Amino acid sequence: MTRTPLFIALAALALSACSKSEDATTTTAAPVEPAAVEAIEPAPVSAETTADVAAAAISGDSLMTSIGALASDEFGGRAPMSEGERLTLDFLEAEFKALGLEPMFGDSYRQPVPLVSIEADSDTALTITAADGNTTVYAYGADAVFGTSRVVEETGLDASELVWAGYGIVAPEYDWNDYEGLDVAGKTVVVLVNDPGYATGNPDLFNGNKMTYYGRWTYKYEEAARQGAAGAIIVHQTEPASYGWNVVEGSWTGPQFHLASADGNAGNLALEGWVRHEVAQEIFTAAGKDLAAMTAAAAESSVTLEPLGVTATAPIRNTLEHAESFNIGAVIPGAERPDEMFIYMGHWDHLGVMPHEDGAEGDFIYNGAEDNASGTAALIEVARAFKALPTAPERTVGFLAVTAEESGLLGSKAYAANPAWPMNKTVAGINMDVLNFAGLVNDIEVVGFGGSEMEDILATEAKHYGRTLTPEATPEAGYYYRSDHFNFAKKGVPILYAKGGTVARDGDSQAIADYKAAYRAERYHGVADEIIDDWDIDAAVEDMRLFFRIGLNVADSDQWPAWNEGNEFKAIRDASLAE
Incomplete structure (x- = not known):
């Protein structure tokens, strides 16, 4: 089997963690008793509505035909830059054309996505020098993990002063600024993962136990760069991170994939790193500081200036490789307000083929039937419903299948x-990442519950099927920030991320819980993620029809669903709409 180094690296990267994020440790919610979420009577209708008739165009048979193609061995696991990508793009473009959808990108259905692989040489280390000149060397991988998203062959830290920045958060809506009074220009900040709400359990601080974006590692690096720092090192702790050090070591070593920007990501940090909590304790002790006391204080209020008096040296030598993949999208132009769009999205890519010796026997294809041939096929089915309407919706409706979700969104x-x-001009949207095949349920689980007014529309349309809303089981893990909708939220667009619930x-309900647990344990990101006999197709169809009704509700209205007060993306949206 002939495969390029970048292709192999992409597959290995995707296997190391969920969506190149750290979701290798998954918490399975305890089964919910039926009494916990009561079913409601479906909304009475005297006759089929236009929406009902159009929704009926969503077919389990055609869904399975599309999944069967996308998850076939022929498509080879749909890895970016592979023959499977070509087949996938050709298949989706043909389906969009057959439905009469127009190209999303001018005269093309495809959007180029330039990628760069950056792999830091593992033959390096983090060296800490105390004020008295004593040095301590920490091993790369076992003690510290670091790299850069700058597209350069060499960078890193050279005797960079360490500065304690608490949680590394600037959040005006919470009256919180960990950088106030700190001079971090050219220095390296040391910060904690998650946010003060989780640390204190105070429901009135940030979002309490529910992680905000300020708690995510991606935010920590972005804010440090905005503050002019040379580097940022996150102190790892298993509970607030929701994953162990093994995930950090496995996910952030080896090739890291980034978008290839025109300036080579020059505005990003020279070093983005993690250290084990025990290592951080040693560093703070060498600086004459009490990490536990400073951690506790950081959760109560913004940090005060407290120089550590130690420096960090960490050389980074990179191997770079460039490649190109594609997003693919189509639209139904709006009849009255074509410049405004409601968007459906899902990622078409999966993990490709497991590296193996030529001639070896066995199943090496990561078919990705549920993740995410199902969500990709759902784009076709929901588009079919919109085309079944007697007239085009008032607003444009878009259908976007994105690449490289498994490599970092x-x-x-x-x-x-x-x-x-x-x-x-993008009003709102829905992300479809893994459909529900566990069984018909009385609820629908909302990831990032309480985020936006899209949930009010979801509740209205769910009532049509006798269903209610259920918050996600583990809000502290921050799953809303781990799938493709997140990049839209960062631009201010409210995107709904909801899945089949838990109440059969x-x-x-135990059968629902068992199905989901078995999927995570036995099929997720494995070669066994194929079409299986006990799929409940009706459950997936009902969810797709529900998602169709939500989009139609928004597309045929003049409403602009807003983020709820206190949400970290509200200010971004307000500023965007004011332009």
Whole structure:
């Protein structure tokens, strides 16, 4: 088997963690008893509405036909830059054309996504020098992990002064600024993962136990760069991170994939790193500081200036490799307000083929039937419903399949940076990442519950099917920030991320829980993620029809769903709409 080094690296990267994020440790919610979420009577209708008739065009048979193609061995696991990508793009373009959808990107259905692989040489270390000149060397991988997203062959830290910045957060809506009074220009900040709400359990601080974006590692690096720092080192702790050090070591070593910007990501940090909590304790002790006391204080209020008096040296030598992949999208132009868009999205890529010796026997294809041939096929089905309407919706409706989700949400990031419709003209949307095949349920689980008014529309349309809303089981883990909709949220666009719930319509909620647990344990990101006999196709169809009704509700209205008060993306949206 002939494969390029970048292709192999992409597959290995995707296997190391969920979506190149750290979701290798998954918490399975305890089964919910049927009484916990009561079913409601479907909304009475005297006759089929236009929406009902159009929604009926969504077919389980055609869904399975599309999934069967996308998840076939022929498509080879749909890895970016592979023959499977070509087949996937050709298939989707043909389906969009057959439905009469127009290209999303001018006269093309495809949007190029330039990628760069940056792999730091593991033959390096983090050296800490105390004020008295004593040095301590920490091993790369076992003690510290670091790299850069700058597209350069060499960078890193050279005797960079360490500065304590608490949680590294600047959040005006919470009256919180960890950088106030700190001079970090050219220095390296040391910060904690998650946010003060989680640390204190105070429901009135940030979002309490529910992680905000300020708690995510990506934010920590972005804010440090905005503050002019040379580097940022996150202190790892398993509980607030929701994953162990093994995930950090496995996910952030080896090739790291980024978008290839025109300036080579020159504005990013020279070093983005993590250290084990025990290592951080040693560093703070060498500086004559009490990490535990400073951590506790950082959760109560913004940090005060407290120089550590130690420096860090960490050389980074990179191997670079460039390649190109594609997003693919189509639209139904709006009849009255074509410049405003409601968007459906899902990632078409998966993990490709497991590296193996030529002639070896066995199943080496990561078919990705549920993740995410199902969500990609759903784009076709929801588009079919919109085309079944007697007239086009008032607003444009878009259908976007993005690449490289499994390598760090890169396709959606590329689209958000160069959207087909401006973000302040993108009204709202829905991300479909893994459909529900566990069984018909009385609820629908909302990831990032309480985020925006899209949930009010979801509740209205869910009532049509006798369903209610359920908050996600582990809000502290920050799953809303781990799929493609997140890149839209960062631009201010409210995107709904909801999945089939936990309360079985037939009363057997344990069977729902068992199915989901088995998927995570036995099929997720494995070669066993294929079409299986016990899929409940009706459950997936009902969710797709629900998602169709939500989009139609917004597309045929003049409403602009807003982020709820206190949400970290509200200010971004307000500023965007004011332009």
